[in-house]
Amino acid sequence: xxxxxxxxxxxxxxxxxxxxxxxxxxxxxxxxxxxxxxxxxxxxxxxxxxxxxxxxxxxxxxxxxxxxxxxxxxxxxxxxxxxxxxxxxxxxxxxxxxxxxxxxxxxxxxxxxxxxxxxxxxxxxxxxxxxxxxxxxxxxxxxxxxxxxxxxxxxxxxxxxxxxxxxxxxxxxxxxxxxxxxxxxxxxxxxxxxxxxxxxxxxxxxxxxxxxxxxxxxxxxxxxxxxxxxxxxxxxxxxxxxxxxxxxxxxxxxxxxxxxxxxxxx
Numbered sequence: 001x002x003x004x005x006x007x008x009x010x011x012x013x014x015x016x017x018x019x020x021x022x023x024x025x026x027x028x029x030x031x032x033x034x035x036x037x038x039x040x041x042x043x044x045x046x047x048x049x050x051x052x053x054x055x056x057x058x059x060x061x062x063x064x065x066x067x068x069x070x071x072x073x074x075x076x077x078x079x080x081x082x083x084x085x086x087x088x089x090x091x092x093x094x095x096x097x098x099x100x101x102x103x104x105x106x107x108x109x110x111x112x113x114x115x116x117x118x119x120x121x122x123x124x125x126x127x128x129x130x131x132x133x134x135x136x137x138x139x140x141x142x143x144x145x146x147x148x149x150x151x152x153x154x155x156x157x158x159x160x161x162x163x164x165x166x167x168x169x170x171x172x173x174x175x176x177x178x179x180x181x182x183x184x185x186x187x188x189x190x191x192x193x194x195x196x197x198x199x200x201x202x203x204x205x206x207x208x209x210x211x212x213x214x215x216x217x218x219x220x221x222x223x224x225x226x227x228x229x230x231x232x233x234x235x236x237x238x239x240x241x242x243x244x245x246x247x248x249x250x251x252x253x254x255x256x257x258x259x260x261x262x263x264x265x266x
Contacts, residue, residue: 005094005112007062011044013117014060014092018046022053030138040081045139057128059086063093073102085135088123
């Protein structure tokens with residue numbers, strides 16, 4: 001299944017592939033500053049910083065949909081305003097977006113996987129135009145807009161560390177206050193116990209006292225059970241007496257009816 005990508009996610013992969021210290025990478029670089037109606041953009045620009053590797057300048061055009069790519073093909077001269085400065089130029093897309101025979105012969109093709117870019121077609125070496133002041137000014141403005149001094153980065157990190165330490169300190173203080181409150185409540189209970197019983201919890205006899213308390217509580221439970229059993233027995237006796245009375249009444253009623261029947265026969 002093809003991996004779904006946006007221009008932002010592909011830019012992230014370009015930054016990963018063309019990373020410091022070997023490369024300097026900028027996104028959305030214009031061919032010049034100002035407000036000329038012929039302004040064109042490179043989606044990405046990377047320069048190799050190692051003299052031993054040629055210090056090449058690579059340009060990138062990102063396409064995430066088939067329709068966007070076909071629109072690019074219909075305007076072949078559009079990219080030339082920026083491609084002309086590059087030693088190599090790449091189109092970067094999700095996998096399988098470009099069909100065979102569609103790629104311009106002077107372009108390379110990078111495809112975006114899940115977490116990296118892969119070379120589908122190597123970009124050939126170009127003969128770049130010398131950088132003019134308009135393009136240099138645009139690159140410097142882009143760099144200035146995105147650059148954060150190392151001293152400022154360090155200051156931000158230290159400020160955040162101070163905030164985190166303060167947050168932990170506040171949380172520790174809250175925890176300590178909660179523990180102190182619980183300790184005070186326990187101490188109050190101990191004082192109350194001593195006042196009402198005259199005993200100290202650290203008294204050596206307290207272990208025997210605890211056992212005695214358990215026996216008393218167990219005895220209370222037994223006494224409570226015994227009382228319930230006695231009540232049940234008393235209720236059972238009452239029901240037994242009531243049933244005996246009813247049986248005797250029924251027997252007498254039967255005898256009376258029998259006697260009345262004998263009289264009527266006479």
